[in-house]
Amino acid sequence: MARLIDMSNYKASFNRVVQIVTGHGLEEILDPLWQELRTHRALPFAYPNNPKRFRTTVQATSLLSLSRCGLLSDEDKKVLQDAVILFRDSWHPDESDFQGGLFDQTKQPEDSMAWCITETPSVWSTAYALWSLIETGFEDKEGQIIQPAIDWLISQQEENTGGFPYQKYKDCIPTTYLTCLSIKALSSARKRASVLAIDDVYKPKIDLAIAKSLRFIENCKFDYDDITLFSSVPTGQSHNNGILDWISTLWAYTALAQHQPESLPNVERLFDLLGEILADASKSRSFWDNNSFVVEGHTKYGVQKTYFYFIPILLIPLIGLGLDSTSAICATFLRRLRDTFRNLGWSIPNYRRKENCTFTTALALQTIHAWTVKIAQDSATHLLDSTFKKEDQPPPKSLITEIETSRRLLKKTKKKLWSLLPYTGILSVLFLSPWAEWIRNRNPLIMASSFILFACILFFVYLLVDNRRWRTIVTILTIGGAVASLIALWYLMFNK
Numbered sequence: 001m002a003r004l005i006d007m008s009n010y011k012a013s014f015n016r017v018v019q020i021v022t023g024h025g026l027e028e029i030l031d032p033l034w035q036e037l038r039t040h041r042a043l044p045f046a047y048p049n050n051p052k053r054f055r056t057t058v059q060a061t062s063l064l065s066l067s068r069c070g071l072l073s074d075e076d077k078k079v080l081q082d083a084v085i086l087f088r089d090s091w092h093p094d095e096s097d098f099q100g101g102l103f104d105q106t107k108q109p110e111d112s113m114a115w116c117i118t119e120t121p122s123v124w125s126t127a128y129a130l131w132s133l134i135e136t137g138f139e140d141k142e143g144q145i146i147q148p149a150i151d152w153l154i155s156q157q158e159e160n161t162g163g164f165p166y167q168k169y170k171d172c173i174p175t176t177y178l179t180c181l182s183i184k185a186l187s188s189a190r191k192r193a194s195v196l197a198i199d200d201v202y203k204p205k206i207d208l209a210i211a212k213s214l215r216f217i218e219n220c221k222f223d224y225d226d227i228t229l230f231s232s233v234p235t236g237q238s239h240n241n242g243i244l245d246w247i248s249t250l251w252a253y254t255a256l257a258q259h260q261p262e263s264l265p266n267v268e269r270l271f272d273l274l275g276e277i278l279a280d281a282s283k284s285r286s287f288w289d290n291n292s293f294v295v296e297g298h299t300k301y302g303v304q305k306t307y308f309y310f311i312p313i314l315l316i317p318l319i320g321l322g323l324d325s326t327s328a329i330c331a332t333f334l335r336r337l338r339d340t341f342r343n344l345g346w347s348i349p350n351y352r353r354k355e356n357c358t359f360t361t362a363l364a365l366q367t368i369h370a371w372t373v374k375i376a377q378d379s380a381t382h383l384l385d386s387t388f389k390k391e392d393q394p395p396p397k398s399l400i401t402e403i404e405t406s407r408r409l410l411k412k413t414k415k416k417l418w419s420l421l422p423y424t425g426i427l428s429v430l431f432l433s434p435w436a437e438w439i440r441n442r443n444p445l446i447m448a449s450s451f452i453l454f455a456c457i458l459f460f461v462y463l464l465v466d467n468r469r470w471r472t473i474v475t476i477l478t479i480g481g482a483v484a485s486l487i488a489l490w491y492l493m494f495n496k
Helices: 007-022 026-040 056-068 074-089 093-098 123-135 146-155 176-191 202-219 243-259 267-279 281-289 311-320 328-340 358-388 399-419 421-441 444-464 468-494
Strands: 221-224 227-230 292-296 305-308
Touching: 007 026, 007 328, 007 358, 026 074, 026 358, 056 074, 056 123, 056 358, 074 123, 123 146, 123 176, 146 176, 146 202, 176 202, 176 243, 202 221, 202 243, 227 243, 227 267, 243 267, 243 281, 243 311, 267 281, 267 328, 311 328, 311 358, 328 358
Parallel strands: none
Antiparallel strands: 221 227, 292 305
């Protein structure tokens, strides 16, 4: 472990973990992103695709995640910060063909300081923009960007409940997710108030908004099998213990851990419940596949907004809450990242399978980064404990070994299958003679046995082929052959 995770040379260790999880190095994965960034001075929603679509939240998420991984140079960080600021009021120059395609570009006067023009002025885009800019060291020396946006964000808070909706509009209801996201932006601004030229009169205003938000979160609490969870909206309105509740719960736990640690529920019980869900095949399938979790159908600007969540990144708040880096939950999330990695990036399952999304790739790398740091910290803690304790303790088990072993086993299996290819060819030749015999004698037994042989050949081909399209073709051929054989058998049995 000490050789694998070496915090004195963290980037090399991080690269090593990324290679084990994905089979590719950091430079190889990031190169397409850097090409897009240097070509367009911004990151597109998806890549590679044309025409390009540029969004505020894509810039903000990528800026925050890649910066936290230590992967952005000062120049690239400045480019992304400028892109976030640009999209508050403007479209990207390369997206002129799409301007006006989402909504009337004219902001209403009360939304002039909100983000953004590309996704409609909203709490979601404004909070993300503020959070990313502030956390990455943006300095608003003249106070023309951050403070007015914070003022607008606070104005969107619902007075009675303290929650934040998508927009302050009659049909938009406050949710735990947007409220926690707003807390992130506001608390970041509060910490760097002096650098951001935020007036002293705003500081109590920010503190009050955070306090009201925390009360809203408390009102979303409910018990499930003696475990505290949080629904998307205040208890009594609706919750179904689905992925939306898990997203809301982890964001709520994180907010409480930061601002009200004394009221934080028992996280170990939460980990146990999640472990049970992930261990159950039917429940875990639902957990991973349901990534569309909120639809804002009636908004101020008449645009429907759907939130998509890349579920594997829930490992980030879990680690932040103290999840052991060697737990089975971590292993499951890392395997999911491994299994969803395609074409040097990550897409959103059930949404854009053919394209990698910039923000999912950035968030996936941040997830691996968070685990890399955590496993190093856990190892360091173990060494520290063993220094002060006389009894020897076994070192923590490395999940990396498990992932690497499974990759090697897969390669070894495929190598063995390729060695069987000549035998498959021989079987193919042998397969032709029974069919010829059947055509001549119409013997159903010979025909059936030849089909079994044919199915075996197709099975070998299926295992050898990685491409999903070819696997689909092989599957269709197998099913088609089976149906044809059944029809032939039926014909021979009843039409003698």
